Amino acid sequence: MSQHPPHGHSTRLSTLVIGALGVVFGDIGTSPLYALKESLAASAGHGGMPTQADIFGVLSMIFWSLVIVITVKYVVYIMRADNKGEGGIMALTALALRSPNATPNWKVIIHLLGICGLALFFGDGVITPAISVLSAVEGLELATPVLKPVVVPVTLVILIGLFMFQRKGTEGVGALFGPVMVIWFLVLGALGVHGILLNPQVLQSLNPLHAMQFCLVHKGQAFIVLGSVFLSVTGAEALYADMGHFGCRSIQLAWTLLVFPCLTLNYLGQGGMILHDPETLKNPFYLLAPEWGLYPMVGMATAATVIASQAVISGAFSAARQAMQLGFLPRMNVIHTSEREEGQIYVPAINWILLGAVILLVLGFKSSSNLAAAYGIAVTGAMAIDTTLAFGMVLSAMFGWSQGRAIAATVFFLVFDLVFFAANALKIPDGGWFPLFLGAMLFMLMSTWQKGVELSREALAKDEIPLAPFLRQFQENPVPRSQGIGVYMTTHTLTTPRALVQNLQHHWSIHETVVILTTEFADTPYLEDGERLIEVNLGNGFYRVVARFGFAETPDVPRALKAGQLFKDWSNPDETSFFLGRAVFFANRARPGFPLWRQQLYLGMQRNASSAASWFQLPPHRVVEMGAGIHL
Structure with missing residues (x-):
């Protein structure tokens, strides 16, 4: 970068x-x-x-x-x-x-x-x-x-x-x-x-x-x-x-x-x-x-x-x-x-x-x-x-x-x-009312998006499985492994990605190397290469990786991964699959402090947002999305 x-x-x-x-x-x-x-x-x-x-x-x-x-x-x-x-x-x-x-x-x-x-x-x-x-x-x-x-x-x-x-x-x-x-x-x-x-x-x-x-x-x-x-x-x-x-x-x-x-x-x-x-x-x-x-x-x-x-x-x-x-x-x-x-x-x-x-x-x-x-x-x-x-x-x-x-x-x-x-x-x-009106509309949109993202993360976290017990259970009850690397993107470092759980439920097998990847945006515009990646070996072919970007940088995940030890010899990207959890959220009439009209506004913005795959510069032919329906 x-x-x-x-x-x-x-x-x-x-x-x-x-x-x-x-x-x-x-x-x-x-x-x-x-x-x-x-x-x-x-x-x-x-x-x-x-x-x-x-x-x-x-x-x-x-x-x-x-x-x-x-x-x-x-x-x-x-x-x-x-x-x-x-x-x-x-x-x-x-x-x-x-x-x-x-x-x-x-x-x-x-x-x-x-x-x-x-x-x-x-x-x-x-x-x-x-x-x-x-x-x-x-x-x-x-x-x-x-x-x-x-x-x-x-x-x-x-x-x-x-x-x-x-x-x-x-x-x-x-x-x-x-x-x-x-x-x-x-x-x-x-x-x-x-x-x-x-x-x-x-x-x-x-x-x-x-x-x-x-x-x-x-x-x-x-x-x-x-x-x-x-x-x-x-x-x-x-x-x-x-x-x-x-x-x-x-x-x-x-x-x-x-x-x-x-x-x-x-x-x-x-x-x-x-x-x-x-x-x-x-x-x-x-x-x-x-x-x-x-x-x-x-x-x-x-x-x-x-x-x-x-x-x-x-x-x-x-x-x-x-x-x-x-x-x-x-x-x-x-x-x-x-x-x-x-x-x-x-x-x-x-x-x-x-x-x-x-x-x-x-x-x-x-x-x-x-x-x-x-x-x-x-x-x-x-x-x-x-x-x-x-x-x-x-x-x-x-x-x-x-x-x-x-x-x-x-x-x-x-x-x-x-x-x-x-x-x-x-x-x-x-x-003079015009810029105030426009500013008020933009403020409402941005504050609604921020609140919606916060509630979405809370809703997702309710059903997620802590990572440590999952890894212990996986070690005690191994499943078949396939060649290549599976990268599972998640917003939390201490919980099991929803896409990983769904993949196991559907296929009863997993890649020989599993990377649980979290992206973070720093409060500085640019990061040095040495600040970019944190890699932790969790054992049994599992790794936790945190990729960090400045808020003025393009979040290019494949390029960031190549800067680490785990992917330094990454000669064939086609051996790697990226798994994304794609949650479909529904409005929740019982949600306090977030009226139904604001929930609908947030859901509309979310539907029209760029996909996570394109945002993180992931190779389109190597992306697998696992869907789930969740109420806010």
Whole structure:
């Protein structure tokens, strides 16, 4: 199994930086399309024009949000909370569960926060493609109003093409779009310099006193504006979630050396142009470009917003696989899109679910301004969960912070998250309900699956025979043995696999070598080969084997077995049979704490889950399944 690649060599690092630009920074890199426009519209109220103080105040809020939320919180701190190179809410949840600060009560809360964070992240994965691509294509309206009716159809065509392209993999997308994003950020910076030269006074907005003064003067209005200012920092979660694809160092370098400076210049340039000509407030991003450059900017912005969508889609694939390994989601088909990178994957089921939701969203909201109301709730909620787990549990233990320092750091960043969340909560009636509804549905599905798996294991354990007495009885009353190896997969190491008992009942014979195999998923993303396998000789041709995998690895059982002593000379796999117990569960009306409708929901998910044989990469022609009917 390939390990997560090192990121030390300069050539490799520069490649990863460009790849990161092509995948990770699309979301935050396209925020200038709409963030300042929506923020100034909110500051001016209904139809009014913002004053110079308003423009300085809003720009100051955007700049310091980028500094505090993205640079300090994520790039400097949270990205250091990596789980062997892997990032995202599931990796952070696993780290938090291992923290010495995680008491039994806290572990229950951490599990709930992890499920909530994952649900909200998937909500972000639906809204980002819709608002990003819509905002870019809307530039056609500026070229000529006649094109307004084609905005939604063109958006849908682009989005469908993007999701169809996912099977090519993150590596292909990064290689294709990385150079495009380099040009995009350079153009953002150049246009920003042009706008600043129109009114150099706009540089004064970098002073945080302007943001404070705006909040003191406008009070309630400033709170509403914060909901739009937050649009400038959406994409921070994608930085952390995609860290396993490109490495922490490459993402930090890309942000510090290119992305952050160019974003700052562009926001200031838009502000300088509006101060020079207030009429440009209707779409400051596109009007910052010269007239001859409008169509090229629309094309480049569309490409950049496709990349913005890619950031959260790639993160959703990674988060989904991690959730499957950790037991939050049913098994789904996972396709590896790179022979070199273990973390670059494609999950067809997640891809098509996201596409369906995105199409509904575009058809329902029809414009980026309408979608701006729905944006923010999911992201702010996910950020608040990141802050709580990272600063309250992981980083405090990692750096040996005192309890007081850990609480202070958590509260400081959590205040920003909760203020942004509250500001975005004002938009719930206008569309903010959608990500909350979607998150609630996903939370219900994941919690139902987790509860169902727990009850299924309990139901299976009731009828299982302890292994030690079974082996003694087998030794006292031997049965005929056949050549080859029989591998019986089970979830418990101390009980007899149900398939083994059924096989004996049907055939009254058994292989000369019997392996009782249990798979376990560690709370780290990758394992060294020496940690992979545990083999115990139980005597009389019986062996207990535990195969361990990281939660970001593909559970390839045959490959794992070859790393041990028992299978090191495994030259003919056709001499080995894999026996799986396939339990068919039925709803149980008498089951307390698990209503019948949730049981039916769980059973439906279980029926549609990928088979254990394909999940564990077992050779199909050597798999034998033994069925049994069991009530939950």
